Amino acid sequence: MAITEFSAALSQVATERGIPVESVLESIITALKSAYKRDYGGDVEEIDAQINPETGEAKILKNGKDVTPSGFGRIAAQTAKQVILQKIRETEKEAILDDFKGKIGTIVNGHIFRIENGVVIMDLGKAQGILPQAEQVSSEAYRLNQRLKVLVKDVRQGIRNTEIIVTRADPQLIKKLFEHEVPEVASGVVTIEAMAREAGSRTKMAVSSREDKVDPVGSCVGQKGVRVQSIIAELFGEKIDIVPYSDIAEKFIASSLSPAKVTEVDVNLETKEAKVSVPEDQLSLAIGKDGQNVRLAAKLTKWRIDIKGAPDIFGSVESTKDVAADKAIRGVWDADIKIKAEKKAKKTSPENPEDKDKDLAKEDE
Numbered sequence: 001m002a003i004t005e006f007s008a009a010l011s012q013v014a015t016e017r018g019i020p021v022e023s024v025l026e027s028i029i030t031a032l033k034s035a036y037k038r039d040y041g042g043d044v045e046e047i048d049a050q051i052n053p054e055t056g057e058a059k060i061l062k063n064g065k066d067v068t069p070s071g072f073g074r075i076a077a078q079t080a081k082q083v084i085l086q087k088i089r090e091t092e093k094e095a096i097l098d099d100f101k102g103k104i105g106t107i108v109n110g111h112i113f114r115i116e117n118g119v120v121i122m123d124l125g126k127a128q129g130i131l132p133q134a135e136q137v138s139s140e141a142y143r144l145n146q147r148l149k150v151l152v153k154d155v156r157q158g159i160r161n162t163e164i165i166v167t168r169a170d171p172q173l174i175k176k177l178f179e180h181e182v183p184e185v186a187s188g189v190v191t192i193e194a195m196a197r198e199a200g201s202r203t204k205m206a207v208s209s210r211e212d213k214v215d216p217v218g219s220c221v222g223q224k225g226v227r228v229q230s231i232i233a234e235l236f237g238e239k240i241d242i243v244p245y246s247d248i249a250e251k252f253i254a255s256s257l258s259p260a261k262v263t264e265v266d267v268n269l270e271t272k273e274a275k276v277s278v279p280e281d282q283l284s285l286a287i288g289k290d291g292q293n294v295r296l297a298a299k300l301t302k303w304r305i306d307i308k309g310a311p312d313i314f315g316s317v318e319s320t321k322d323v324a325a326d327k328a329i330r331g332v333w334d335a336d337i338k339i340k341a342e343k344k345a346k347k348t349s350p351e352n353p354e355d356k357d358k359d360l361a362k363e364d365e
Helices: 003-017 021-040 072-101 171-181 183-187 216-221 223-234 249-256 280-287 289-301 315-320 323-347 353-364
Strands: 047-051 058-062 107-116 119-123 128-131 147-157 162-167 190-198 202-209 239-244 264-268 273-279 304-310
Touching: 003 021, 003 072, 021 047, 021 058, 021 072, 058 072, 072 147, 072 162, 107 171, 128 147, 147 171, 171 183, 171 190, 171 202, 171 223, 183 190, 183 216, 190 216, 190 289, 202 216, 202 249, 202 289, 216 223, 216 239, 223 239, 239 249, 249 264, 249 273, 249 289, 273 280, 280 289, 280 304, 289 304
Parallel strands: 128 162, 202 239, 273 304
Antiparallel strands: 047 058, 107 119, 107 147, 119 128, 147 162, 190 202, 264 273
């Protein structure tokens, strides 16, 4: 950079990059002092530098005296160029990081371009994302150039520089995938009320609808399962159970154990413990492999769930393959759960304390 170009370059950088002129000049002065010490020695604290913002002419002062070496103008011009370029890079980097700070909690696309000691480095376009081992899914095999959707989890200061942390294991990734795939979720008509996930294996998700005509579960599943299947494919086969949410604890706990069928739910509101009865042939399904189904149901509902075997009331129906009768009995089961829930709500309601004993007596009868 020739010295005559200094003022024009300085103004251009300040305007285009949004860098304060004063900030650039301060950095140039600091760099000039360091350059003088490197080439000519001396104590930096005793050295002062001045630069003309119009012409770029630089002077070095020592103890108030002009000690500018012959030919120092060339050094000053080169130093100014380096400082300006560095400022440009810093400003662009800060702008990118600020942009990603605004993307925390959102999904971005990227591809893997490096794997170091188990840490996956992703190209996110203008920036690099770090996928630490703690945010990886153990069942997923990552490879170079693999394209992935990740959730921006944090932008934090690392050992060397600021890092953009992304995740594949966080439950919020699935919530955002549904927002992208299901218009009813994106618009707020369908709400994801609760979620429990064991990344790479299974997720349970409870949904509700603010419009009676909109089926929240059906909206998330999609016609012939097309919506949920696209998300499962993105998660490399992770199972997703979508269940209806309910404010009535008994109904919510019953649905949370899907795909198992529940016959009765008895809750203790003080301890938040629920005793659940299921048909004998549904017991292993309710518990799940290694206890996963009931474990996720407990995380989803935030209730401690104790499952007990119960007689198979559907046995005779299934043996005769009577579909109509099966639907009828299941309809009675749904109503039974609702009636029990309404009774318990009434018993525990502060508005009817005097009726508590009467209700209990009626139930005993």
